[in-house]
Amino acid sequence: PATLGMLGGGQLGRFFVAAAHEMGFKVWVLDPDPHSPAGLIADRHLQAGYEDFAALDAMAEACAAVTTEFENVPAATLDYLAKFIPVRPGAPAVAVCQNRIVEKSFLRDNGLPHGPFAVIQSEADIAAADASLYPAILKVARFGYDGKGQARVANVAEALHAFRQFKGEPCVLEQMLSLDYEVSVVLARDESGKVKCFPAVENQHSRGILDVSIAPARTSACQRDAAQEYAERIAERLGFIGTLAVEFFVSRGQLYVNEMAPRPHNSGHHTIDACAVSQYDQQVRALCGIPLGEPRQHSASVMVNLLGELWFEGGDPHGRYREPDWSVLHAVPGLRLHLYAKHHARHGRKMGHFTVVGEDPAEVLAKAMAARAAIGIRDE
Ligand code: ATP
Ligand code: MG
Ligand code: MG
8 A cells, every 4th residue: 555654743643544554555654752642553653853854764765655634844844845745734834824923914914804913023123013902912933833932011011021932933923802602613735726614613712722612613604604704715725635623713703814724624513423524534635646535514512631630630730640430421322422642631632532423413512511621621
């Protein structure tokens, strides 16, 4: 069978490997972490850095095509591999999603709605930024995820302090929007430009980390269509091939693009259990030039993230380390648990998730929230 390459060994890569295996492919995973979740189930785990050219040569030699699960793979790595084999998505599309300054400029230049922001390269830029941005949120342009590399700032003095804490790294300063709710759209685009969108998902965050995803989103059909159209336009303008996620804010009834992820997304995990094809199946299909599947959602679903604190007694980082009692979840009809086989639990680390599926959306939501409380997840 053909062998596929995956850059990154996290849970998104692990689900890709599982999907590829089910479809008859082998997968090589590149990730420096010896315990990476995807590496554990890969046909070969190249335990090396993303700029280790010997490892990249081995991957190019063995693999028919390569994809990524991690937006921070260096663009140079993607460019290097692209000399030998198809790399999907390609370096230019990934580069836009890697840097918040480039990403925001892309949105602006393509007429896509985004919140007010300023580019911050120096302390002078903070002094010059419009006062109407406050209260604001300062985000480092690169390498942030799960709310890391972000600071909420009420005024110029706080913004300066945060900028110094980020060691003067380039940042964007975004106006803090009052959120009605958040939605995301996951889609797949093939090499001929055909796009298949999953229904929009409604996302609830806790302390900057995704907590609960409700699919389909409980929003108007018109807003769902608009979000989908924006996501499709983004994919087209990026020349994207693969699975793409677009996160949106809904503020005072208006849609704003928050950010893009050039890969499957946490808010698309439910597609494994609730849709005719999963976001990972689509990633395999787009990568291999197999026609995309129909992203029909056959069941209402709610996904709940399981973070590392659950592994500590009382959710206390100094508490005793112990495996949660999963029997509480296994007893819930329609609930499916997915653990990522991560080596260590840490606070805020995504260790697994569960999905509840069923016919009645309200019933599914109530069941999922009851299960979430029963396993010990508390609201802050
Ligand atoms: P990830 O990549 O894991 O989704 P991230 O670190 O890239 O997260 P963002 O998506 O930028 O972070 O922000 C995380 C969350 O913080 C958002 O989903 C939203 O809940 C809140 N947030 C971020 N920016 C704003 C804003 N300008 N106004 C209001 N809320 C915001
Ligand atoms: Mg992000
Ligand atoms: Mg985000």
